[in-house]
Amino acid sequence: xxxxxxxxxxxxxxxxxxxxxxxxxxxxxxxAYISEAIDQRLVADDLDALLAEMLExxxxxxxxxxxxxxxxAMGLKKKRKVG
Numbered sequence: 001x002x003x004x005x006x007x008x009x010x011x012x013x014x015x016x017x018x019x020x021x022x023x024x025x026x027x028x029x030x031x032a033y034i035s036e037a038i039d040q041r042l043v044a045d046d047l048d049a050l051l052a053e054m055l056e057x058x059x060x061x062x063x064x065x066x067x068x069x070x071x072x073a074m075g076l077k078k079k080r081k082v083g
Contacts, residue, residue: 022033055061
């Protein structure tokens with residue numbers, strides 16, 4: 001795979017955190033760590049687009065009643081309000 005050089009600007013604290021995390025996780029380099037993060041974001045964006053398309057084709061997002069029925073069917077407990 002060919003690579004391209006890129007100059008970007010990010011907050012200093014974000015860069016420091018990325019450097020520390022990349023090192024802690026044993027990434028080959030900071031570039032490899034950032035490239036993997038971008039790849040993961042692209043996959044998530046593709047999944048979001050697919051979900052939006054599926055919801056559009058099926059009549060939209062689940063109603064509160066449908067969400068509760070799905071949660072019950074999956075054995076999930078209701079979330080308690082905090083505060």
